[in-house]
Amino acid sequence: MRNRPTLLGRLILLLIVLAGLGFAFRQGLIPARYSPLPALDLANPLPIIVDWQLAELKYDRELCSRVLVPPHIEAVQARDKPLRNGCGWINNVRVSSVGGARLHVDTVSCQTAAALALWMIHEVQPLAMSLFGQRVTSLEHMGTYSCRNIVGNPFWKDRRSEHATANAIDISAFTLENGQKISVLRHWSRPSPESEFLKAAHRAACRYFRVALGPEFNRAHRDHFHFDRGILSTCR
Numbered sequence: 001m002r003n004r005p006t007l008l009g010r011l012i013l014l015l016i017v018l019a020g021l022g023f024a025f026r027q028g029l030i031p032a033r034y035s036p037l038p039a040l041d042l043a044n045p046l047p048i049i050v051d052w053q054l055a056e057l058k059y060d061r062e063l064c065s066r067v068l069v070p071p072h073i074e075a076v077q078a079r080d081k082p083l084r085n086g087c088g089w090i091n092n093v094r095v096s097s098v099g100g101a102r103l104h105v106d107t108v109s110c111q112t113a114a115a116l117a118l119w120m121i122h123e124v125q126p127l128a129m130s131l132f133g134q135r136v137t138s139l140e141h142m143g144t145y146s147c148r149n150i151v152g153n154p155f156w157k158d159r160r161s162e163h164a165t166a167n168a169i170d171i172s173a174f175t176l177e178n179g180q181k182i183s184v185l186r187h188w189s190r191p192s193p194e195s196e197f198l199k200a201a202h203r204a205a206c207r208y209f210r211v212a213l214g215p216e217f218n219r220a221h222r223d224h225f226h227f228d229r230g231i232l233s234t235c236r
């Protein structure tokens with residue numbers, strides 16, 4: 001006679017299934033049409049599930065074009081560059097403005113562009129208004145796509161960087177309405193409203209990006225914030 005699974009056995013099986021489902025949602029493997037989650041609305045992100053809502057954009061071109069719309073972001077689809085040797089991209093966009101600020105990006109993943117819009121609209125712009133009484137009018141970056149491995153981390157040195165699929169962006173400076181530029185390199189360390197702004201903006205990025213690294217992570221990041229929507233989770 002076959003033994004029936006014990007209660008503990010069934011519980012373990014259930015946990016394995018739930019963990020598998022959670023992983024599939026996290027990696028954007030569940031197409032939006034099969035997902036019980038409401039689609040992402042850049043004007044109204046839902047706490048807790050926003051990470052999964054962003055992940056749904058990973059492979060879904062149609063959802064991407066419905067979500068990335070003005071006035072939240074100005075973006076058009078970029079032509080795919082099929083992956084070779086771990087480098088390339090699919091479902092990327094070209095960006096000209098985000099959260100009311102100019103930003104020129106030739107190619108960035110749809111979900112990273114959406115995370116950037118959420119961060120600008122709900123964190124950076126309100127922060128700039130409260131500290132300086134002005135909005136941010138443009139952003140500077142140091143790149144999105146670069147076919148390379150992770151640098152500066154001995155444990156991950158053989159792994160492709162999220163930049164290899166343009167699933168990351170390096171933000172280096174913000175310009176306010178009066179023309180004042182706030183740069184990570186110049187303003188991060190010395191106590192000032194600019195430093196307060198940069199530190200709060202960096203902390204808030206962790207709500208939308210899985211990895212948000214700044215000058216305190218290592219010397220390689222002394223002049224920019226690295227944001228990505230990869231598989232790891234780090235906020236330093």
Ligand SMILES: [Zn+2]
Nearest residue numbers: 168169170226
């Ligand atoms: Zn980076």
